[in-house]
Structures are given as C-alpha cells and as structure tokens.
Amino acid sequence: MMTAPELTEPKKPMNRRTVGNAEKWGWIFQRASGVILIVLIFTHLFINLMTGDGVNQIDFAFVAGKWAAPLWKWWDFTMLVLAMVHGTNGMRMIVNDYARRPFVRQTLQWALNISMVVIIVLGTLVIFTFDPCPTGTDTELLNVELCRELGRL
Amino acid sequence: MTATAEKTDSTSEVGAVPTFTVTLRILRHDPEGLDGREAGAEYWEEFTVEAFATDRVLDALHTIKWEQDGSLAFRRSCAHGVCGSDAMRINAKNRLACKTLLKDLNPSRPITVEPIKGLPVEKDLIVDMEPFFASYREIMPFLMTTGPTPERERLQSPEERARFDDTTKCIMCAACTTACPVFWTDGQYFGPQAIVGAHRFIFDSRDEGEWDRLEVLNDKAGVWKCRTAFNCTEACPRGIEVTKAISEVKKALTSGEV
Amino acid sequence: MSPAPTLYRGREGMWMWLVHRTTGVAIFFFLLIHVLDTSLVRVSPEAYNEVIGAYKTPIYGLIEAGLVAAIVLHAFNGLRIIAVDRWTWALRHQRMLVWVVWGIFVVMMAAFLPRHLGHVFGGA
Amino acid sequence: MTEHEYDVVIVGAGGAGMRAALESSQRARTAVLTKLYPTRSHTGAAQGGMAAALANVEDDNAEWHTFDTIKGGDYLVDQDAAEILCNEAIDAVLDLEKMGLPFNRTTAGKVDQRRFGGHTRNHGEAAVRRACYAADRTGHMILQTLYQQCIKQNVEFYNEFYVLDMILDGDPQTAADGEEISVAGVVAYELSTGQIHTFRAKSVVFATGGAGKVFKTTSNAHTLTGDGMGIALRAGLPLEDMEFFQFHPTGLAGLGILLSEAARGEGGILRNSEGERFMERYAPTIKDLAPRDMVARAMANEVREGRGAGPNKDYVLLDLTHLEPKHIDEKLPDITEFARTYLGVEPYTEPVPVFPTAHYAMGGIPTNVNAEVLRNNTDVVKGLYAAGECACVSVHGANRLGTNSLLDINVFGKRAGIAAAEYALTATAPELPADAPAFVTALVAKLRETVGGEGTERVAQIRKELQETMDMNVQVFRTEESLAEAAALVTQLKERYTSIAIHDRGQRFNTDLLEAVELGFLLELAEVVIAGAAGRKESRGGHYREDFPTRDDENYLHHTMAYARPDGIDLQWKPVVITKYQPMERKY
Numbered sequence A: 001m002m003t004a005p006e007l008t009e010p011k012k013p014m015n016r017r018t019v020g021n022a023e024k025w026g027w028i029f030q031r032a033s034g035v036i037l038i039v040l041i042f043t044h045l046f047i048n049l050m051t052g053d054g055v056n057q058i059d060f061a062f063v064a065g066k067w068a069a070p071l072w073k074w075w076d077f078t079m080l081v082l083a084m085v086h087g088t089n090g091m092r093m094i095v096n097d098y099a100r101r102p103f104v105r106q107t108l109q110w111a112l113n114i115s116m117v118v119i120i121v122l123g124t125l126v127i128f129t130f131d132p133c134p135t136g137t138d139t140e141l142l143n144v145e146l147c148r149e150l151g152r153l
Numbered sequence B: 001m002t003a004t005a006e007k008t009d010s011t012s013e014v015g016a017v018p019t020f021t022v023t024l025r026i027l028r029h030d031p032e033g034l035d036g037r038e039a040g041a042e043y044w045e046e047f048t049v050e051a052f053a054t055d056r057v058l059d060a061l062h063t064i065k066w067e068q069d070g071s072l073a074f075r076r077s078c079a080h081g082v083c084g085s086d087a088m089r090i091n092a093k094n095r096l097a098c099k100t101l102l103k104d105l106n107p108s109r110p111i112t113v114e115p116i117k118g119l120p121v122e123k124d125l126i127v128d129m130e131p132f133f134a135s136y137r138e139i140m141p142f143l144m145t146t147g148p149t150p151e152r153e154r155l156q157s158p159e160e161r162a163r164f165d166d167t168t169k170c171i172m173c174a175a176c177t178t179a180c181p182v183f184w185t186d187g188q189y190f191g192p193q194a195i196v197g198a199h200r201f202i203f204d205s206r207d208e209g210e211w212d213r214l215e216v217l218n219d220k221a222g223v224w225k226c227r228t229a230f231n232c233t234e235a236c237p238r239g240i241e242v243t244k245a246i247s248e249v250k251k252a253l254t255s256g257e258v
Numbered sequence C: 001m002s003p004a005p006t007l008y009r010g011r012e013g014m015w016m017w018l019v020h021r022t023t024g025v026a027i028f029f030f031l032l033i034h035v036l037d038t039s040l041v042r043v044s045p046e047a048y049n050e051v052i053g054a055y056k057t058p059i060y061g062l063i064e065a066g067l068v069a070a071i072v073l074h075a076f077n078g079l080r081i082i083a084v085d086r087w088t089w090a091l092r093h094q095r096m097l098v099w100v101v102w103g104i105f106v107v108m109m110a111a112f113l114p115r116h117l118g119h120v121f122g123g124a
Numbered sequence D: 001m002t003e004h005e006y007d008v009v010i011v012g013a014g015g016a017g018m019r020a021a022l023e024s025s026q027r028a029r030t031a032v033l034t035k036l037y038p039t040r041s042h043t044g045a046a047q048g049g050m051a052a053a054l055a056n057v058e059d060d061n062a063e064w065h066t067f068d069t070i071k072g073g074d075y076l077v078d079q080d081a082a083e084i085l086c087n088e089a090i091d092a093v094l095d096l097e098k099m100g101l102p103f104n105r106t107t108a109g110k111v112d113q114r115r116f117g118g119h120t121r122n123h124g125e126a127a128v129r130r131a132c133y134a135a136d137r138t139g140h141m142i143l144q145t146l147y148q149q150c151i152k153q154n155v156e157f158y159n160e161f162y163v164l165d166m167i168l169d170g171d172p173q174t175a176a177d178g179e180e181i182s183v184a185g186v187v188a189y190e191l192s193t194g195q196i197h198t199f200r201a202k203s204v205v206f207a208t209g210g211a212g213k214v215f216k217t218t219s220n221a222h223t224l225t226g227d228g229m230g231i232a233l234r235a236g237l238p239l240e241d242m243e244f245f246q247f248h249p250t251g252l253a254g255l256g257i258l259l260s261e262a263a264r265g266e267g268g269i270l271r272n273s274e275g276e277r278f279m280e281r282y283a284p285t286i287k288d289l290a291p292r293d294m295v296a297r298a299m300a301n302e303v304r305e306g307r308g309a310g311p312n313k314d315y316v317l318l319d320l321t322h323l324e325p326k327h328i329d330e331k332l333p334d335i336t337e338f339a340r341t342y343l344g345v346e347p348y349t350e351p352v353p354v355f356p357t358a359h360y361a362m363g364g365i366p367t368n369v370n371a372e373v374l375r376n377n378t379d380v381v382k383g384l385y386a387a388g389e390c391a392c393v394s395v396h397g398a399n400r401l402g403t404n405s406l407l408d409i410n411v412f413g414k415r416a417g418i419a420a421a422e423y424a425l426t427a428t429a430p431e432l433p434a435d436a437p438a439f440v441t442a443l444v445a446k447l448r449e450t451v452g453g454e455g456t457e458r459v460a461q462i463r464k465e466l467q468e469t470m471d472m473n474v475q476v477f478r479t480e481e482s483l484a485e486a487a488a489l490v491t492q493l494k495e496r497y498t499s500i501a502i503h504d505r506g507q508r509f510n511t512d513l514l515e516a517v518e519l520g521f522l523l524e525l526a527e528v529v530i531a532g533a534a535g536r537k538e539s540r541g542g543h544y545r546e547d548f549p550t551r552d553d554e555n556y557l558h559h560t561m562a563y564a565r566p567d568g569i570d571l572q573w574k575p576v577v578i579t580k581y582q583p584m585e586r587k588y
Ligand SMILES: Cc1cc2nc3c(=O)[nH]c(=O)nc-3n(C[C@H](O)[C@H](O)[C@H](O)COP(=O)(O)OP(=O)(O)OC[C@H]3O[C@@H](n4cnc5c(N)ncnc54)[C@H](O)[C@@H]3O)c2cc1C
Pocket: D011, D012, D013, D014, D015, D016, D017, D033, D034, D035, D036, D037, D038, D041, D042, D043, D044, D045, D046, D047, D048, D049, D050, D051, D138, D139, D161, D162, D163, D164, D207, D208, D209, D210, D219, D220, D221, D224, D227, D228, D258, D260, D359, D360, D387, D388, D389, D390, D402, D403, D404, D405, D406, D407, D409
C-alpha cells in the first residue's frame, strides 16, 4: 500500500508574461525625479516669490532677465521636462487605479500623453526661442538694461 | 493589531463579570429581498444587547443571532483569532470580531459593523472571498525547488528561518487587502495579502522560485500599486508588518537580489 | 437604495496618501496652465504681462499661496514616502514622520505666507 | 438539485482531509467538500507541535514513542496502529518539511524539537524532546502548507458545502456478518445558494474533525459539531470509544481558549492559590508534564479542595513569570497574546488563570489501520474511509498525548488518501439510488417550514442547556448520578428539539438553518458520550468515574462500540489489539 509515488509536481508554475519592467521603472522614476524636482522647484519658487518684490516682480522683463543666463534656461527646461513626466506618470497611475473601462482608460491615457508632449514641446520652444527684446514693443515693458547690453535698444 | 485590554483587575473580571448594554448598528444586505425589500437591498439595523466585560464583538453578534434575529449572517469559526473567518469593519476599521473586545470600543456609543470593503457582498457581513483567494493563487504560494529531494530535511539556519517568520503568521483573513485604499479603487491590485503570501516564500532560503514570484509581483497589478498607505499593517490582526514585507519585495525587485 | 457606509477610519498613512494624490493632481493641472501662460512671453510682452498681472490680484494671490502649500506638502511627503520604502526605521516611524512633514509645512508656510501675502495685498 | 461524480470524495479540508487529498488527487479524480474554507479549519488552531522521534536534539526512537503513546492512552490503544503511527511519524514530519513547512530550527539547521506532556525517553525515564514545532502555531503552519500544496496540485475544492448524509448500498445494521456493503456517495448542502447536491463516488473519506461543541468550555471552534460522526451514526455505523474526551488542562479560565502544553514544555509551572507547585504531589517524576488527563484532574481536584485561585476560587494559575520575556516571545508568542487580549493578563509578570477545557475526542468513527471504516468489529464498509479527529483508529486510546493528533492526521490522512484512491481505481462506479437526497431534502424542508410557524424552541437555548449539562455532569469527574442527570436532560432536549423554529427564511447563506442541523448532531453525540461513560464502570485515561476510581482491566480492557438503534444507544465491546506491551499501572 505504501508503494505510492511520492509527491510529484503535477502543476507547473504558471507561465505569466509581465509587461516588462514598466511599472518598476515608473516607480523608480517617480522617486528619482521627485528628489531632483524638490531642488529645482524650491529654488524656482524662492527666487520668483521670495526675493525682491515677490510675485509682483514677475513680468516680461523679469523673465527676460532670468533667461538671459543659460543656467536658468536649462534650469527651467529640466524642471519642465521632469515635472511633466513625473506629473504625467503620476496621473497615469491614478487613471489606472480609477478608470475601470478599458475605453475610458485608453482615452485618458492618450489625453495625458498628448498633453505631456504638447506642453513639453511648447515649453521647450518658448525657452529656447525666447526673444527678450521683440521689436515694436513698448520699451517700458522690456528689460531695458538687458536689451541695451544686447544692443537691441 | 487589536488593542490589548488595558490592565484591569483580572481577578475580579473572571469572577463576578459585570454586564453592560451595547448597541450595534449593522449594515445589512439582503440578497433575496425578503420582507418586502428589494433584492440586494442594503440597510442599517440597530440591535441592543447585554454584554459581559469579557465579551467580544463576535459574542454580541452571536447574542443577536441567537436571541433576536436568526437571519443575521456572518462567518466565524475558531472564536480566538486564528482561523481568519470573521474580518469585518467595526467602527469603520477592519478587525476580527472575535478579537475585538466590546469594552475597548467605547460601548456607550453604537458600534457600527459592516462587511469588509472591496469584495462583493453576498449577505449581511458575508462577502465573496473568491477574488481574494484567486490573487493568492496567482503568486504560486508553494515551495518550489529543483534538484533531487533530499533524504532528510532541507537544512535552514535559525537566522534564515527568522527572515520570513513574520509573514508565515498570515491567516488569510483579508483584513489587510480590504483595508487598502488602492484595492478599493478597481480591485485590479493583488492586494497586500498576496504579497505577504509571496514574501513568505521569496525569503525562504529553501525556495528556488523566488524570481517566478517576483515576476508576477512586478506586474501591473503587483507590488508597484502599493502607495504605502499602511492601512494593511494597521488592520492586520496577527501584527504582521505588511508594509515592511511589501517594501522588502520592492527592494528585491529594484536591487535584483533576494 | 443603498445607505452610505462609513468612511474607513484609516490613520495618518491613509490620509497622507489622499493628500499626496490630491496635491499631485492639483499641481499637475496648475503646471499645464503655468506652462501655457508662460508661453505668452513668446507671443508678446503685452499679452504676458496682462495675464501675469492677474496673478498679482488678491484672488490669484491666494490661489498661488494654495499652490505653494500643495507643493510643499507633496514634496516633503514625497520624501517621506521615499524614506519609508527605503529604510526600515522610517517605515516603523512613518506616523511620526507624517507629523514631521506637517511640521516642515507649517514652518515653510510661516516663512512664506507673510511675505507673499504682503506682496499681494500690500500692492506695488 | 445538482449531481456530481468523482472517483474520490473527501469530506473535510482540515489537516486530515487535505493530506488525504494530496495523495488521492494524484491518483484519481478527487473532490474535497468542506463546510469551511480550507484555511479556516481548526487544525489551524493547534499550537504546540507534532511528535516524531527524529532524534534531532536528543536520543530518541520510534519504539519509545510507541510505548509512550500506549501508556499515555492508558492501554486502550490498539498497539498495531500505534506502531504504524510512530514509525511513520518521521516521514510524516519530513514530508511536511519538504512541502515547505517552516519548522523552527536547531543551530545545526535541523528541525527543532521540544518537550511535551507524556513523551519520555526509554520508557518513562525522563522527559524527551520529541515535538517538532513552528513557534506556537504548528497547526497553522501545517494547515497552510497543506493548502498550499493543494493549490499547487489543483485540488478541486467545494468550499462551504455542508455534507449532511452519506449513501450506502445497504443497511449496515441488518446486513449479515461478512456481507459486502459499500459506499455510493454523499449529499451536501451548498451554503451560498441553499441548493442540495449529490456526489456519486467510489470512495468517500470522512475527515470532519472533532465535536468539542457538545461541551460549553472548549478549545474547539464553533464549527466543530461532530457532523461526520453524527452522519456515520445515523447511517447505522457504530462510534468507538466516545466516552473518552480529553480535557486540556490549560484553557483560559472562563473562556476555554487553549494555552498550549508547550507553555509547560517550555518551563511553565502550575500553581494553586497557595503558590504551591501542586503537580509535584500528583506526578513526582514529570510533574507539570504528566499526561493531560492527570493534570486536568489534579487541577480540578485542587479547586474542589478549596485551593483554587481568584475570587471564586475556581481556577489555578499557570506561571511563566520566571521565564525570560525574550524566550516567551520566541517560543510562545501567540498564546501569551491570547492572555493579554482576552483576560488582560501580562504573562511576563503575572500568572495566567487557567482551567481544563474540552479539547479532543479520542473516539470517533471506527477504522482499521488502512483507514477503512468498520461497520462492526470486523467488517469494513467498502470504499468508506475516515481519518483525523472524527475517526478512531485508536492510536489515542483513553487519552491522547499532546502532539500525537497532528501526527495522526498526517499519517492516517495520507493512508486514507492512498487507500481511497487505490480502491477507487479498481472499483466500478456505484449507482446512487433515486431517492439519495431524500433525507437531506426532507431535513431542510422541515426546518424551513418552521420559519414563522408553530415552533417555540430556540436552537441556541437548547444548545446552551446541552453544553451546560455536559460541563456540569460529564466533564473531568463523572458519577452514575451525574451521568443519569445528563442523560435525562439530553432526552428532554431531543424532545424539545423537535419543536424548534428557525428565523431565516432565505435560501442564501442560511447559517441559521445549519446551526439547527448541527445541533441535531450534537444532541445525538452527547447521548452516545453519556451512554458510553455510564457503561464504562471504571476510570481510565480521560474518563474518570468517581464511583469507580480505578482502572479495571479485567472487565473493561476493550473498546466501546456504540450503535444508534431505534430504541436508543446499544453498547457493544471490541477487543483492544495488544502486540508488545502488557498493561501496567500508569505512573509518572
Ligand atoms: C486549540 C487546539 C490546539 C491543539 N494543539 C495540538 C497540538 O499542539 N498538537 C496536536 O497534535 N494536536 C493538537 N490539537 C488537536 C488537533 O489540532 C486536531 O485534532 C486536528 O487538527 C484535527 O484535524 P482534522 O483534520 O481531523 O479536523 P479539522 O482540522 O477540524 O477539520 C475539519 C474539517 O472538516 C470540515 N467539515 C466538518 N463538518 C463538515 C461537514 N458536515 N461537511 C463538510 N465539511 C465538514 C471542516 O470544514 C474542516 O475543513 C489541538 C486542537 C485544538 C482545538
């Protein structure tokens, strides 16, 4: 009676195909970008809102002054890209959580991705094609010093 | 973890046990529509019972069922927190009815009792556990080894054994999974219990299937869905550090080491 | 008829998850708008200044203050989440860390608000 | 009504049921019917350990283990069965280890072992470390591990199916000796729908666990209502040795929740109100680790003689305060938490109030060593098997040694699974009679009719009175009078049971109805326990008659076989199998 076969393994481990490491990298990216963003954003906020006249100082001339330095151009560009990707990735996770119907989910994902691309492209163009002294503008609005320096006034 | 009864004079408790009156507000679900209700109707019902100082919520439910309304449906078996039958939402938190003493709940106010959240309710406090067990099965919760079976036991040092001790305590009560806000959202998430179940094998030095399991947990419905809300850890009646187990799985996946 | 079930009585971790989520969404939408309005610098200084001028009104000033609050909360809670997943110590003390986040939040807002509101309401 | 057909149907998914399923499902088409989700079974409550003479930490062998089992069972053990139990113990533990069970380990990495009551070296010389354990949740780990293996093997479960009847192809009571009777299947009630299902099967294995709920103070689950035993009795089969019920010494006072014997194995000491270690008087050699029946009686005796602790002097104290808190946390984490949660006692610093609690049914459905069910002293019912607590192979005799039950469910669960499948592979499919579900259909219909009808009696009230009288009269100490009193009350309760009314008119999850059905089993089993106890005019193991305080091998060295006949319980005897060890006085 005890000649029975010993416990075999009739059930093989399931063969499951995962979606690569997308979720994992998404998760890691949220953390890495978060840490960098904290530096970028807080410096940005500090300079814009805490120094000088705070929010009141912000106008075309202020922007022009900042972007005259490549550092700030790259700063804002990095911030733009990281924040958009981080935010879109975060929104993607939220959509995955709540949108039950595949159609709704897909639509929202597309909307997110498109807006991300549009915003990044737009922002990048703005930063790098920015003209601090557009002709035909009331000089009062311009950063006069800067434009003089640049020989545009 | 269930609060431990505050230190009372234990001797007087066991001797002459004082009684008090409590009201339970129970969220009922009538799947069949009896007594003129619609099928699937949900409604709150209040019951008042006499209870002893040593009574647990389960005792109060029994008193209701046995003396007032026999149709009240709930699951229970062991009555001392080891079988995992009676997880329910008591005063808006997941707990085991048999491990929650009435006197720890401020019995002067009505105690609310609801089914656990996120699994389909079948009747009163009974939910369909099948999706929960299905997630558990997904993670291949059994020892996987290769090579010939040894004559005697596989050796394992006490330290290696200690690594996964915490997660072996799980009684599959689902208190954690149904407390998780991410699980409530769409039910796609495997839930913390499945990760606990996987953790128990992933960190068992005898097991060789850790990467099969980690791959499953790397999935969309897997471990990355956890947003460290800690409801699971706080709900676990066995005191398992659920979120810690989840974190360890995440670490294994990111570092590639178990 | 389905009566309202109770709200789950989660603790700090669950509420911070909600806070993180809502602030994340809020910041995301603000960012969309913020990039769009900043883009007006490419259109014309007039257009930009006009829109930016709106930020200087008390109403927008308050919204801006809310935004900063959201970012501060999201950012430091984000650090807390990272720490919790990274170190066992932080994991075991996550509830205390929630209060640390709120502490930082209060300090930062205390430094920021008077100055910012001064700018907004003090006029220029 | 739905019909199913399988080679093997296993009733119960505790340790015994799932161990059987693992064997059987590899060989034949198997279904497991269980009234609880498998992981809710009460095997999960077992704490202390599982005995096997692995000799991992101390010199030990299966022969010593066999001797201890027989002596512990007060020589009512069938010695051939005990030999099998103890010889196969080692493989049983190693099998579980290979399935992944996380046993505690020695520093050398082997399965660790600890002391337990009644387990000794060299025929009683001193306590030996024989219990393999996983903290104080050994049963939990066994249940989980077996369930995990069942998942791996895709075992087919029918969860929350209450088996309420078995179908035989003849009447075992009228059949002549030697006539062949076989099983044809079972009838089950599905909790979630209220539907009745018939399962046609070549083999049926009963593994439905214990019947502790006949008592009030018990370590057993609410669901341990002796269904399997009750079904067998109703089908005309005998029940063996039902008067032997084990009262575990250390239940939390007033609640009955178990504190494992491991607490004493790890060094805990029982004290009376005077702080005296009273077990020194009752069992000078192994003191607190004497077999359970002795310790339970000693405790009850201390209380009777006025040395009980507490305001009512109705319990004794389990003292762990001299143990290191760290040691307690490592070895006894769960049970110390029970003391904190349920009594508000801190075991590090305070002794824990304890009193005996109804724990284990030594008796049950009689089987031979191949787990085949007997319909009289010699004939088996073809295709019908039983294993675990609901069965009585008689490895426990009059008193079970701690850690021998987890062993029993593994050894005889496995044997039952193999035997059932092998029989099914050779047998032809039985015919289920057309009226197979008739009994259950009628039972359920009758109960449903009581909703809102004439009935006046409440199930809970009858159950309470039953349990109270059993605790009062049929517990650790029994006498002619107390048993007569209990018998009279049970007769009365059975009468009242006919006019019960249930409340729930629903089809779905009607637990109200099932509690009524379960009470029916409890009443009938109580009757058998009382009859057996009254018939056994001696004291042996768990059965102690104050009016006959000594063991009487002359007249009672045999098993009780109780049959339910139309005019009441009929007690017959069955000889004890003695191979090596002649009965001697049991002293520790
Ligand atoms: C608190 C406690 C501690 C213990 N500690 C130890 C220990 O340390 N060592 C030791 O050796 N022993 C111990 N025991 C004893 C041992 O645990 C049990 O005897 C053993 O687990 C019984 O296992 P089983 O498989 O026979 O039954 P169970 O595990 O009780 O399973 C019964 C199964 O039958 C099913 N069932 C019942 N009725 C029906 C029905 N009508 N229809 C369908 N299914 C049904 C149930 O769903 C369940 O799945 C302990 C017991 C208790 C109560």
